Amino acid sequence: MSEEKKNVHLTKLQKAAILISALPEDISVQIFKKLKDFEVERIVKTILMLETPSKESVLEVLKEAYDNLKEASPVKIAPDHLKKILQKALPPEVLEKLLNQTFDEEEFKTIFKELEKLDPKMVANLIKNEHPQVIALILSQLKPSVAAEILQYIPKRVGVTNVQEEVIKRIASIEKINAQTLKIVANTLEEELLTIGAGAEETLSGIDIAAEIVNALPKEVQVELLEEVRKEDEILADNIEERMFKFEDILKLDNKAIIEILKNVDKNVLMMALKGAPQEILDKFLSNMSKRAAEMFLEDMEVLGPVKKSDVEKAQKKIIEEIKNLINKGVIEFGSGEEYV
Known part of the structure; x- marks a missing residue:
């Protein structure tokens, strides 16, 4: 993939981060001084998470900002360089808060x-x-x-x-x-x-x-x-064990597992559980029903009307219990506990 094509996938925030990092230090300082606190925080986070771009990538970003720019130096995004710029641009108390809440956190994540x-x-x-x-x-x-x-x-x-x-x-x-x-x-x-x-x-x-x-x-x-x-x-x-399967984890199950769940759970309980579920989970069940069965299921759900949140949660717990029961019996698989022979 060419560098030009790679840059198509850069967000505006990423391009801004590369641009600021590529500019001379004194100009970067002036830019940071003009930004609001939340904007500085977003730029800093983006710089810290960026992989070091090549010179070609930097040139492409700069060309978007300056049509007549002919050359650019490689971007400098090392944490020490960034700290130096921020020390000149921000008041000490703002800098300390930013470093504590943002800079160290991102550096910390990178290390792990x-x-x-x-x-x-x-x-x-x-x-x-x-x-x-x-x-x-x-x-x-x-x-x-x-x-x-x-x-x-x-x-x-x-x-x-x-x-x-x-x-x-x-x-x-x-x-x-x-x-x-x-x-x-x-x-x-x-x-x-x-x-x-x-x-x-x-x-x-x-x-x-x-x-x-x-x-x-x-x-x-x-x-x-x-x-x-x-x-x-x-x-x-x-x-x-309770947290080893959440209702949202249904999305991780394959179609065979969904079919087994449909066979083993009460239709009314499933309807109640899906009332408060994300659309993707509802779609996962509907896609494993026949067209007619799916239509009838949706009609019955509509007839239910508004339901209490507590009733939805109770129904979801019942579905989870049944899924865990099927997992324990080996009827369906979940996680990476597959065996190979």
Whole structure:
């Protein structure tokens, strides 16, 4: 794909970020001074998330802004360069707030994205001797699928401790992590993880993260791990299991699974559940019915009229229970617990 074609996919915000980064520092400072706080924040976030563009890409962006421009220097988007410009452009209190809420947060995310690119076995070897709480903090920052892969390479037992069980329990218990804590944790990793700035708290749903990680594990590992957690804390195990399938997750099921659900759930309960569901979920069920059945289903839904939110939620819970029952029986598959022979 040519550079010109690549630039077609750049948003206006991305082009603005490249343009500001490519300009001489003193001009960039003047531009930032003219922008509103929320505009500065958006530009900064975009610059930090951009991959370093080639000189050709920069030239194309600049040509859009200046028809008579003949040359451009490569873009400079390093965090230190950006901080230098912002220090000149913004009052100290505004800069501090921006760095705490935006800059460090984006840099922090970038570092863990880099960690996700490493071989899971290598990451597991790197962190396997850490305390389960430290392992939990690291895995909670990664994609569930990546965290699940890494978790499988962590030794199952160290002495009497089931490390995998402990890690999942601790992830599920996470409520908030201070960025300074993550900086300390990152210092135990490789050199590229040493620079994480302290800043605002990151609100996390530990139970949801734990559930997604368990979902990404092979089926037999899921069952065994949850059994181990249940021995120690039945409520925690139930909470994790509850979140292992949400009503919106129906969109992840294949057509065969949807057909099985239609066979096994009460039509009236399904109608009530779908009353408050996104259109995509309704369409998924309708597309697995005959044309006539789908028409009748929609007509019956219309006859229902307005319904209470509490009744919709109750119906959705019943559908989820039936889906989980079908998953446990092996009638339908969910997650990555597939077996190969």
